[in-house]
Amino acid sequence: MTLDEAIKLKTELLLEGLTITEDAMGTVGEGGLEKVFWVFEMTPFEHKGSGDGSRPLPNDMLLPYDMYVDVRYNPNSRFKVSLSGNSIILLKNGLEVCEVRWPKRPDFYDRKTSSGELMKKVASVRGDCGLRICFDNACNYFSKNEQCKFCNIVPSRQRNRKHVVTVKETQDIYEVVKEAIIDNEICPHLAMTAGAAADDGLGNLPQILEGLKPLQKEKYFPVVTAITATRNHEETEYLCSSGISSVAFNIEIWDKELFSEICPGKQRRIGRERWIQSLFEARDLLKPARALSSFVVGLEPAESLLEGIEFLSSNGIFPIMSPFIPMVGTEYEGKPSPDADWIWDVHEKATDIIYRNLPEAFSDEIWNGDIGICPSCTTTKLFFDFMRRIVPRENPRRRTSQKSVEAFI
Ligand code: SF4
Numbered sequence: 001m002t003l004d005e006a007i008k009l010k011t012e013l014l015l016e017g018l019t020i021t022e023d024a025m026g027t028v029g030e031g032g033l034e035k036v037f038w039v040f041e042m043t044p045f046e047h048k049g050s051g052d053g054s055r056p057l058p059n060d061m062l063l064p065y066d067m068y069v070d071v072r073y074n075p076n077s078r079f080k081v082s083l084s085g086n087s088i089i090l091l092k093n094g095l096e097v098c099e100v101r102w103p104k105r106p107d108f109y110d111r112k113t114s115s116g117e118l119m120k121k122v123a124s125v126r127g128d129c130g131l132r133i134c135f136d137n138a139c140n141y142f143s144k145n146e147q148c149k150f151c152n153i154v155p156s157r158q159r160n161r162k163h164v165v166t167v168k169e170t171q172d173i174y175e176v177v178k179e180a181i182i183d184n185e186i187c188p189h190l191a192m193t194a195g196a197a198a199d200d201g202l203g204n205l206p207q208i209l210e211g212l213k214p215l216q217k218e219k220y221f222p223v224v225t226a227i228t229a230t231r232n233h234e235e236t237e238y239l240c241s242s243g244i245s246s247v248a249f250n251i252e253i254w255d256k257e258l259f260s261e262i263c264p265g266k267q268r269r270i271g272r273e274r275w276i277q278s279l280f281e282a283r284d285l286l287k288p289a290r291a292l293s294s295f296v297v298g299l300e301p302a303e304s305l306l307e308g309i310e311f312l313s314s315n316g317i318f319p320i321m322s323p324f325i326p327m328v329g330t331e332y333e334g335k336p337s338p339d340a341d342w343i344w345d346v347h348e349k350a351t352d353i354i355y356r357n358l359p360e361a362f363s364d365e366i367w368n369g370d371i372g373i374c375p376s377c378t379t380t381k382l383f384f385d386f387m388r389r390i391v392p393r394e395n396p397r398r399r400t401s402q403k404s405v406e407a408f409i
Pocket residue numbers: 139140141142146147148151152153194195196228265
């Protein structure tokens with residue numbers, strides 16, 4: 001399998017999902033890391049057992065070239081994961097594609113904070129290195145029916161409320177970060193996100209960031225906060241001086257009219273102009289390529305998306321991309337996923353543009369996670385995989401489960 005074939009495989013798995021046999025499921029949750037819907041339920045079909053935690057899917061799956069992919073359930077998929085002897089095998093149309101592995105399950109998933117909260121309800125791991133915290137699984141836009149049409153943060157929270165804490169306490173976050181980053185060095189970096197706050201501001205984020213400062217004094221660890229754009233320069237200034245390494249104000253859609261239609265809350269509460277302005281402010285306050293903005297790839301024409309990539313990257317902002325998936329509980333549930341070849345073409349062109357305009361995004365520091373995410377934990381995205389086609393690199397080494405075997409190339 002070539003690198004391009006492995007990236008193509010990851011693309012198809014993200015768009016199409018898979019099924020998994022009962023015997024392969026038996027390897028999850030012990031040695032293999034189970035899925036926690038920490039923010040979105042990123043799957044086109046509900047998987048009974050994952051949301052309620054009784055029979056969870058694996059979280060991510062390791063493909064050849066040390067490439068992790070998010071595991072998404074789709075009973076109609078051509079892909080199936082099965083146990084064959086001691087090996088876990090990925091099949092496509094009944095034919096073996098490759099062996100796969102699960103990331104190793106961290107011990108802290110079974111530990112509790114001093115308040116009695118199970119740590120995995122507070123924070124979870126993507127890939128084998130990225131600690132993820134959704135500090136507030138509510139989004140104010142839903143209460144006004146102004147939510148982004150591809151988003152299911154609130155329905156997902158309602159379905160999975162017994163398994164994820166909605167509003168995380170500062171002390172709980174402190175204790176899980178200490179456990180996973182400082183004391184046991186399981187995760188080298190942290191990504192925090194939340195839905196739109198009730199006042200359209202930073203919500204309880206400042207309190208959490210202040211709470212993490214003693215840990216940051218003990219040891220440097222990159223933190224990215226993926227939140228709605230700030231209301232004013234003062235908020236951006238506070239955020240960028242709070243110890244974070246990068247911010248992500250995700251604009252999602254570049255075309256003005258489609259932005260307004262698909263992300264009505266973002267347009268009405270913040271506005272496209274202010275959104276871009278807040279990215280410019282963060283760019284001026286952080287190290288190069290540490291102001292990020294994500295696009296959902298598949299909901300607007302390639303031309304307008306690439307125009308956005310060109311504009312942002314030529315202005316020092318690092319555009320990142322997530323392929324669109326019609327998630328359960330969203331307004332777009334049941335829509336077809338984008339075509340894999342189209343996704344490939346857009347990512348290839350976008351990555352070329354970013355390399356031309358913002359070569360700093362391809363630095364070693366960023367590759368190793370200084371934007372709070374790295375190639376090993378961006379399991380729902382492809383942009384790092386395409387960056388690796390331009391600047392050849394190995395993905396970071398990882399800790400995989402004993403319950404599965406070496407992937408082969
Ligand atoms: S701002 Fe949009 S994408 Fe973010 S949580 Fe709210 S509805 Fe979802």
